[in-house]
Every structure is written in C-alpha cells, then in structure tokens.
Amino acid sequence: MEYQEAKDKFINTWGSLGSLWGINKAMAQIQALLFISTKPLSMEDIMDELQISRGNTSMNLRQLMDWGIVTKESVPGERKEFFTTEKDVQELARVIAKERSRREIQPVIKILNDVSSIKDDGTEKTKELIKQTKALHDLTETADAMINKLVNQQQNWITKSLMKLIK
Amino acid sequence: MEYQEAKDKFINTWGSLGSLWGINKAMAQIQALLFISTKPLSMEDIMDELQISRGNTSMNLRQLMDWGIVTKESVPGERKEFFTTEKDVQELARVIAKERSRREIQPVIKILNDVSSIKDDGTEKTKELIKQTKALHDLTETADAMINKLVNQQQNWITKSLMKLIK
DNA sequence: ATAAACTTTCAATAATTATTGAAAGTTTAA
DNA sequence: TTAAACTTTCAATAATTATTGAAAGTTTAT
Numbered sequence A, B: 001m002e003y004q005e006a007k008d009k010f011i012n013t014w015g016s017l018g019s020l021w022g023i024n025k026a027m028a029q030i031q032a033l034l035f036i037s038t039k040p041l042s043m044e045d046i047m048d049e050l051q052i053s054r055g056n057t058s059m060n061l062r063q064l065m066d067w068g069i070v071t072k073e074s075v076p077g078e079r080k081e082f083f084t085t086e087k088d089v090q091e092l093a094r095v096i097a098k099e100r101s102r103r104e105i106q107p108v109i110k111i112l113n114d115v116s117s118i119k120d121d122g123t124e125k126t127k128e129l130i131k132q133t134k135a136l137h138d139l140t141e142t143a144d145a146m147i148n149k150l151v152n153q154q155q156n157w158i159t160k161s162l163m164k165l166i167k
Numbered sequence C: 001a002t003a004a005a006c007t008t009t010c011a012a013t014a015a016t017t018a019t020t021g022a023a024a025g026t027t028t029a030a
Numbered sequence D: 001t002t003a004a005a006c007t008t009t010c011a012a013t014a015a016t017t018a019t020t021g022a023a024a025g026t027t028t029a030t
Helices: A003-021 A025-036 A043-050 A054-067 A089-116 A124-166 B001-022 B024-033 B042-049 B054-067 B087-116 B125-164
Strands: A070-074 A081-085 B070-074 B081-085
Touching: A003 A025, A003 A043, A003 B054, A003 B087, A003 B125, A025 A043, A025 A081, A025 B125, A043 A054, A043 A089, A054 A070, A054 A089, A089 B001, A089 B125, A124 B001, A124 B087, B001 B024, B001 B087, B001 B125, B024 B054, B024 B070, B024 B081, B042 B081, B054 B070, B054 B087, B081 B087, B087 B125
Parallel strands: none
Antiparallel strands: A070 A081, B070 B081
16 A cells, blocks of 8 residues: 555545544545644645545634634735644544534533422332433433543543653 | 433434444444334334335344344234344343454454554564554453453352342 | 624524435244 | 224425525724
8 A cells, every 4th residue: 555545545434433423524634634744834734635525624723723623824925814623642532522522412411400390299200211211311421521631531641641751 | 301302212212323333324223223122123113103115114124133132033913023132231241242242343453463463674663553453453452351241240240139029 | 973893693505414215135934 | 804093114295404605894004
C-alpha cells in the first residue's frame, strides 16, 4: 500500500466513523486530513484534497473550532487563514469525551431524572417506569463519570510524564 | 408530571438518543417501550403505542433480536408472538458495548493497523501518517479494551452482590 | 475610500436514511 | 388440505440530513 492509498483509506475510515462520535462525514474528514498533515492547511487546500465545496468546508471548520479541536492560524505574509488540529490523541480524546458528555449525555441524565421522579400512584406500570428509568439514570451517570475520570487520568499520566521530561 | 407524559418523554428521549449508540429512532423506541412494560407486547401493541407501520415494527424487532436485547416469547393460547427486552440495565450495557465493539470499533482498529503499517519511504508526510495513525490505533485499542473491562467488572460486581444475597 | 482577497451565510438541491403498505410467505387449527 | 391469523419482504415514498454555489459580508493593502 502506497502513501496516497493509505491516506485516502485513513480519511475515509475516519470519516465514516464520524457517526460514532456524533459528527458528520465532512467534518470528520477535515479533521482526519489535518491530523496527518505536516503543516497547516488553507481552505483551498482542504477543498482540493477532499473535493468539497467552499461553503461545506467553511461550515465544518467552524464546527470543528466550536468543538475546540481545530484552530485558526495565521501564516506571516499570507492573507488567507490556515488551520490545524490538535495532534495529541490523548488530548483529542479528552476534548471529544467532554463535549459529548456536555452536549448529549448530561441532557439525557436530566430527563431520566425528571421522569424517574414522577409521583408514585401505586400502579404497577408507574412503579415499573420509575424503577427502570431510575436504573438507567444511575447507569448513565456512572458511565459518564467513569469515562471522564478515565480520560482525565490519562491526561494526568501524560502531564506527569511531560513534567518529568521538562524537569 | 403524570404517567402518560413521563412515559412519552422517556420513549422520545431514548429514541433520539439511539443515534448515540448507533441505532435508529424506531428501534430505540421499541426497546424503550418494552423496557418499561410490565408484560410482553405483541406487534399490534407496539404498532398502536408508537404509531408506526407493521413493516417498520417487524424490521426493527428483527434488528433488536439480532443485537440480542429483545427476545420472542410465546404466550400459551395466543397465536401471535410477544416480545420482551433485557430488563437488567447492566446486562443491557454489556451487550450493547460488546456489539458496538464488534461491529464498529474492531473494523476501525484493523484499518488503522493496516494504514500505520505501510512501508516508511522516509518522507516527512509518510512518517507523519504512520505516527498519527499508530497513535490513533493504540488509543482506540486501549479505549475499547477499557470499556469492555469496565462493563465486565460491573457485571462481576453485580454477580458478587447477588451471590451474597443468595447465600 | 476603493477594490481585491478572502470567508460566511443560506436558500436550493442532492444524497442518504427511514417508513410505509400491500403482496408474498409462513404457521396453525380444524 | 384449506383458510384464517399472523409475519416478513421490498419497491415506492417520505423525511431527514448534507452539500452546493452564489450573493452578501468582512478584512486588508494601498
């Protein structure tokens, strides 16, 4: 497998995987492209490489910046803007986990809590609803907490290792 | 909030959350409905409750059975078939984690491994592609392993607790 | 102040994904 | 064996989501 084939394969795989972490194909592909690029890329560069329109590129870059995993960069002497992505996979994982928790998991936890807090009228079906949504609430909360703890532990481990190197 | 409202809220929330664990709305809603039902439901029951077509119900029930979280049940004296879902949230989490790993994460790990194994031609861009996909490969593999370990640990914890009660 | 270089916005359109419903298929009871 | 009861399949259609491209907006250099 040559460079170009490997590159395309990576971008496509990462792109279709986007749905797994809740972002669309173009967004994931742009991130993938930046992730393996050795230098910041301009909008033109991205459009050319991925064969997507200017509007699409602009909108998805914006979203990636909102997520905090892509940053604008100005290159001296150049008028247009260049973009880079977070290159450290651990930090990338940390940001993604945090954002997904905030955007999707927290709201669900809140609703499950609301639903499981309805007043118990004594009927079997109400009891079952309360019991099961409470169980789901607890599970979701625990899973969310564990993911965050886990990702932050990784972070601490990395930080510590870096600290040792710097000292 | 009354029973019906809470029920609808739960089914809708769980339904729209479906995308988070990679299944479609109807599929998630059917699972949610079964999850809070006090007795097995027939296809008619599900169609009526969720206002969806027979075909849709049939196809999504099939998928849920493929996932292993819904099972057919026959009720004596009844011609039609009834369905139930796994009621233990821990076991549900275990099955979902396992299936997602098998269906989505493992194939990605394989491709990342392939891509990161291309021969190093010494150019900077090839070195970067290898380095970054390798990092992503390792992260994905570690995360996948941790999720599985975690879910199984929960399982063990539960099993132990139950054992204590039984003894 | 102007115009070139560049980016954003958003209505229109395309692509994808989900849903329907009726015909075909299967099972069961008599 | 037949026909009623029930389930599955799948082509057609609807709903949703992503993408385009051109007009409007912004920034920068002179």
